[in-house]
Amino acid sequence: TAFQGLGNPCHCSLPEPNPSDFLPLKCDACEQIFCTDHITYTQHQCTSAYKKDVQVPVCPLCSIPIPVQKGQMPDVVVGQHIDRDCKSDPAQRKRKIFTNKCLKPGCKQREMMKVICDQCHGNFCLKHRHPLDHDCNGAGRPLSRAG
DSSP states (O other): OOOOOTTOTTOSSSSSOOOSOOOOEEOTTTOOEEOTTTOSTTTTTOTTHHHHOOOOOBOTTTOOBOOOOTTOOHHHHHHHHHHHTOOSHHHHHHHHHOOEEOOSTTOOOEESSOOBOTTTOOBOOSTTOSGGGGTOOSSSOOOOOOO
16 A cells, blocks of 8 residues: 555555655655655645644734634634733733723623712723613712613
8 A cells, every 4th residue: 555556656645647756755644655745634635634733823922822622713712812811011901901890790891991980989881881770879860771
């Protein structure tokens, strides 16, 4: 199986003729013998490439490899890393801008500036800034009810 015989001028495991010089190389995934023109996984359509052709994306900001589980989109995982865990200066500055967390239970929204309720003096996001929208327990009468 290593050499296909004289009918193949290339002498590699592929049946197609190729007049290039033969330098036998063993594919590290399927373990068949190929010439330099056919050694790449894509050139010989390697069915075992998934075992060896593992690519790990690297964060463009902090240069840390980001592990990606099977079935996950690398771009999405790297984006989540940048938003949550990245230690680079631009990513940390981005997170530090939005530091004012909404006090409405269950809301995880953060705002760049504080939005203080004039009745209960709590800090809320723009959606929950009106007293009726955050179940205000302050003394004044609420004026609005946003969705």
